[in-house]
Amino acid sequence: MKIAESNNMCVFFLEGRVDSNNAPQLEEEIFEVLDRRQNDAAPIFFDAEHLLYISSAGLRALLKVMKKYDRPVKVVNVSREVYEIFDTTGFTELMEVRKAFRRVSVEGMNLIGRGMFGSVYRADDETVIKVFTPNSNFNLMIAQENQKAKNAFISGVPTAIPYDIVQVGNCYGTVYEMLNAKDLVTVMAEDKAHMDDYIRLFADTVKEMHTIKVSPEKFQQQKTAAIRALPYLSSMMSEEETNKVRALYENIPDRSTFIHGDCHIGNAMLQEGQLMFIDLATAGMGHPIFDMTSMHSLFCERANDPQAIAASPVLKHFTREELFHIWDVFLRTYLSTDNAALLKKAERQIGALSLARRLFMLIAIPGSLTPEEFAAMKQAIIDYCDQGLEPICF
Numbered sequence: 001m002k003i004a005e006s007n008n009m010c011v012f013f014l015e016g017r018v019d020s021n022n023a024p025q026l027e028e029e030i031f032e033v034l035d036r037r038q039n040d041a042a043p044i045f046f047d048a049e050h051l052l053y054i055s056s057a058g059l060r061a062l063l064k065v066m067k068k069y070d071r072p073v074k075v076v077n078v079s080r081e082v083y084e085i086f087d088t089t090g091f092t093e094l095m096e097v098r099k100a101f102r103r104v105s106v107e108g109m110n111l112i113g114r115g116m117f118g119s120v121y122r123a124d125d126e127t128v129i130k131v132f133t134p135n136s137n138f139n140l141m142i143a144q145e146n147q148k149a150k151n152a153f154i155s156g157v158p159t160a161i162p163y164d165i166v167q168v169g170n171c172y173g174t175v176y177e178m179l180n181a182k183d184l185v186t187v188m189a190e191d192k193a194h195m196d197d198y199i200r201l202f203a204d205t206v207k208e209m210h211t212i213k214v215s216p217e218k219f220q221q222q223k224t225a226a227i228r229a230l231p232y233l234s235s236m237m238s239e240e241e242t243n244k245v246r247a248l249y250e251n252i253p254d255r256s257t258f259i260h261g262d263c264h265i266g267n268a269m270l271q272e273g274q275l276m277f278i279d280l281a282t283a284g285m286g287h288p289i290f291d292m293t294s295m296h297s298l299f300c301e302r303a304n305d306p307q308a309i310a311a312s313p314v315l316k317h318f319t320r321e322e323l324f325h326i327w328d329v330f331l332r333t334y335l336s337t338d339n340a341a342l343l344k345k346a347e348r349q350i351g352a353l354s355l356a357r358r359l360f361m362l363i364a365i366p367g368s369l370t371p372e373e374f375a376a377m378k379q380a381i382i383d384y385c386d387q388g389l390e391p392i393c394f
Helices: 023-036 056-069 080-088 138-155 184-190 192-209 222-233 239-250 289-304 306-311 320-335 340-358 371-386
Strands: 002-005 010-018 044-054 073-078 096-099 110-114 118-122 127-132 162-168 171-177 268-271 274-277
Touching: 002 023, 010 023, 010 056, 023 056, 044 056, 044 080, 056 073, 073 080, 080 096, 110 184, 127 162, 138 162, 138 171, 184 192, 184 268, 192 268, 192 274, 192 320, 222 239, 239 340, 239 371, 289 306, 289 320, 289 340, 306 320, 320 340, 340 371
Parallel strands: 010 044, 044 073, 073 096
Antiparallel strands: 002 010, 110 118, 118 127, 127 171, 162 171, 268 274
């Protein structure tokens, strides 16, 4: 049996047939390794990519490992045939058993969107694939997004339902069926004469989405999640600075309505005249201002950076002036107003929260912000808070 060991992880590779003939020997080899690694607390991994069959004797050996070391056991890359054995015997209730995923390549596919946690490709006329970044945790991101998308659909959110998880190189991907759908960015770029109509449709759809009430058992409050994560930034902020950022979040009213989490035109698909949303990895519940920050970040903050525009699959289709125009039409439509004072106030409040949310990029993607960028964002938030926090104006 092959074994891969690192400082904090150990993977056992199961191969061929595991039955009464070799299960005792397999058990001894596993015990020998784990007894030597008594200080480990991480889950025990078994890679079953080359496992053809496992009998009740083999299953009992895995169960003994789990009970003896009192640690979670995870069996990954399980074929569909072997998975049926685990499932039929009830072992999928005792330990995490993960099927092997279909392998696909995105080479030659059109990149239609890119976010903090992954990129979205058009696979064919019927499907799109969201490929998560290599450091994305499977349980926290990929599996969670699938469940969130299903919960959102049941709640009435116009979203595509993921129907498959695939492996793309060393990354995981989620496949959405989007029959005859086109990404909104491409539609707008190809028909700029009607661009304002598409922006208004997007704004109206987002506004309607924000009226949908969802269950706290299925979706977490965005504000609560942010406040709980603040201690992770403590090494880069003083206690006084942390308290001001916390006050910024606490100033946002609680709501039990749906929040997409990364709501911008790059995550919207147009299907038969209606918009559908994809990329729900960070979906939750709360005040609409959380979703407004995604549009603001793209079409205000990055619109002043030529390099950011050129590198973005969303922004590169538009001029700097068009990007600001998209934001302006979106905000006016969403708020149903042309009142300059109200629009300016809303943009200031959205912009402050956008910067506060971007601070967490250092946690999600280490190295994504330079110390200078982080310091500039932090100072802008502090300056905003020092002016006095006002009630959210929408």
